[in-house]
Amino acid sequence: MALRMIITINGQNREFDAPLTLAKLVEDLGLPPRKVAVERNREIVPKSTYAHIALNDGDTLEIVHFVGGG
Numbered sequence: 001m002a003l004r005m006i007i008t009i010n011g012q013n014r015e016f017d018a019p020l021t022l023a024k025l026v027e028d029l030g031l032p033p034r035k036v037a038v039e040r041n042r043e044i045v046p047k048s049t050y051a052h053i054a055l056n057d058g059d060t061l062e063i064v065h066f067v068g069g070g
Contacts (some may be wrong), residue, residue, distance in 0.1 A: 004058035022053040026063075035066045 001019040007025075016025070022045060026033050038045045039062040045053060055061075 005054055005055070007057075008051055008060040016055075018055075018057070020055045021051055022055060023050040025055060025061075026050060029063075031063070034061055037064045037066070038062070 003019075004015055004019070005018045006013050006015055008014070008018075009029075017052065022038060022040070025066060026036060026038070033047065038050070040053065040055075041060055061067075
């Protein structure tokens with residue numbers, strides 16, 4: 001049985017299976033990694049580290065998705 005954790009994303013609590021990396025979360029949310037910016041617990045996360053960032057129960061994320069247009 002997988003461990004579950006609660007992560008707050010843009011003000012909404014969501015439940016996920018642990019362990020979970022930031023890269024996997026972005027993928028699971030269907031977001032293109034190149035077009036998002038992520039703040040974890042009030043600190044900007046460099047895109048180059050997404051695969052190495054293990055998320056923890058209680059983390060708070062703000063995710064901004066950039067959309068092109070004209």
